[in-house]
Amino acid sequence: MGRCDAALRPLTGWSVREVLAGVEGEHPPVDRVDVVQPALFAMGVGLAAVWRSLGVEPAAVVGHSQGEVVAAVVSGALSLEQGALVVAARSQAVLACAGQGGMALIERPVAEVEERLAPFGEALSVAAVNTAGSTIISGEANAIEEIVAQLSAEGVYARKINVDYASHNAQMDPLLPGLAERFADLKPGGPEVAFYSTVTDEVVAGPELDGGYWCRNLRQPVRFDRALERL
Template sequence: MALARLWASWGVSPGAVVGHSVGEVAAAHVAGALGLDEAARLVVLRGRVMQQATGRGKMALAMYSTVTQARVAGEGLDAAYWAKSLREPVRVAGAVARAIADGRRDFLEVGPHPVLTGNIEQCLLGRGEEGTALPTLRRGQDERRCQLQSLGALYTRGHAIDWKRLYPAGGGVCLCRPIPGSDSATGSSPRSPRRARGRLGPSLGRR
């Protein structure tokens, strides 16, 4: 849930969500079907809370169920649904396939390490669709770097990014232009690039 909020702070909001196992509770929260307190209690005290959780009946985003392998409405996330989610197999492939059939092509796995990214890529390949599956974090790798790499990949795929939230103060932009007559064959060396002041554009910034 915290990672989903981090993405949202950068202007990245999902068009739809799919949750794996207990992650489906987090997906329901991101979709707006469960409040944060209710989702947290459902995760920690699933047995007792299942008799109390009724869902809000209203969702802001689409959610694909790994129980039904279809889109699920907010009112469908009641106590019976969560009890069934414990008994039934987790059908991630079916849920992802339905999302792809509905036109979803870009997937962002929100978690400490990519577990389903490869499976999602296989689902896309199996349906002959071009798309991408990106991680939020990778175990053993720099967290910030991994997140920014995926953020940049989303931007190249046409998704809007709120760059001002990442770089509110802007920064310098280095413009490198070819110098006429600078040829390695003549032994001449290019001059230092000119530095211009301006706002940071859609890049990963500078260290």
């Protein structure tokens, strides 16, 4: 956790360790996306280090959305400092979209969900396919409210996710050029642990996890279901 704090602090201007410990300090609100995502990153990397210290070594890694950054660091494809850059830059960019969108979980197969999204046009899109029967959508906040209400009234399990932005949706498009520029110098290495990608549906060799990959990771639907099938 100390190493994560040291890697993130120059990028964020605050201490992720203090945030996680509940220390009152000079940091933004703890529920803001540019605090939540670095904190999740640090916790993920820290937990993996704890498991390894106890002799638990992964045979493979897979991550969901920003969780792929943790997976890349744990696999050895990205250094801790590279991972910190990706997660800090991504969360800071997404902050600019806060208040403009939303996301929701729908416990239905993706094909059925896509049919239900059709009347909404470009307002909604599939953000992630978790399993064969669980799908996440994202898009305009009002449209999210409407479809969740519709499905809930029909007895379908649907609930809003506690975010006010729309990851893996066209709302992310304006952020991508700036992120590509910040990630231009990323030079990933070969992973020591197999990395199962939810973006490419493949086991990556390492060089694919460059700046362009992390832009796609933010914009494209998360195909967690396919990674699980490969695993």
